[in-house]
Amino acid sequence: MQKVHIYSVPFSSFGRVAQLVCEEKQIPYSMGTTVAGHEVPFKGEQHLAWHPYGKMPVLLSGDKVLCESSSIIRYLDNQFPGPKLQPQDPWLAAKLDERVLLLANYINHALIRDYMLELVFPKGPEGTPRLDVIEMNKPAALDALALVEKWLSEEGGYLFGSEFSLADAMALPSLYYATQLKTPFALVSEDCAVYQYVMRMKATHPSCAKVLVPKQG
Structure with a gap:
């Protein structure tokens, strides 16, 4: 291959x-x-x-x-061969693509670009996070996580359908980073659906166990 x-x-x-x-x-x-x-x-x-x-x-x-x-x-x-991560039905494939794009264009943006990057690459005085920016963007990050939780409850544990799909692949890296945030910047708790979803994927999918780690390379 x-x-x-x-x-x-x-x-x-x-x-x-x-x-x-x-x-x-x-x-x-x-x-x-x-x-x-x-x-x-x-x-x-x-x-x-x-x-x-x-x-x-x-x-x-x-x-x-x-x-x-x-x-x-x-x-x-x-x-490439291997497990198919998209449905064959044209309508279901389009709906999966819709969800992937929502995750990429809006949910990742709210979690990573608007919230977490201010903590990782702070732009405040002397390299400190701009707390006003973080507080301003936190509601959108929480709304993004609430939408993910809604999808998880509707789909029965995955983000589209009953097995791992491109939607899960698109979502998990951003959600994993969200689970790593500590107080006072934490967005999820250990008993929430998003945290449990990420941990379950790491426990059941070797791909997730390898990729969803604090540092690589």
Whole structure:
């Protein structure tokens, strides 16, 4: 089976989305910003040729280049053998795609970009988090988690249907990071549905146990 490369830093939530799909389907892959023995600078000329907005991840598959995580994971599932992570029915496939895009464009944004990145890469005086920004964005992060909990209750333990799908792959890295936040910035408790979902996925899916860890690389 042809090996693919995920151009991404190891801690990127979206990079880990692509990694989860590779692990779940047992696709051989490598991951990092070194490609064919050469470092490809973030937002450098080559990166911008792959992704016009300089985002991660980018998938390199032979001579093919693909950006945007939702497109990447759909391609990986369609192109490679292993468990199918999308339904065959056109309507159900479209509804799954709808959920994947909601997770990528809104839920990840509320949890990661608007909330957690202020803690990881603070922009306040002398490198401190801007507490006003965190408090302002916290309600949207909690609303995003409430929507995920609603889906979990409707779907019976997964985020789409009765088994692991692209929706779970898209959601889990962001949700895992949410479970790692400590007081006073915590968004979930150990008895909430999101926390229990993440822990169950780590316990039952080797792909999740490998990818959903504090640090990689």
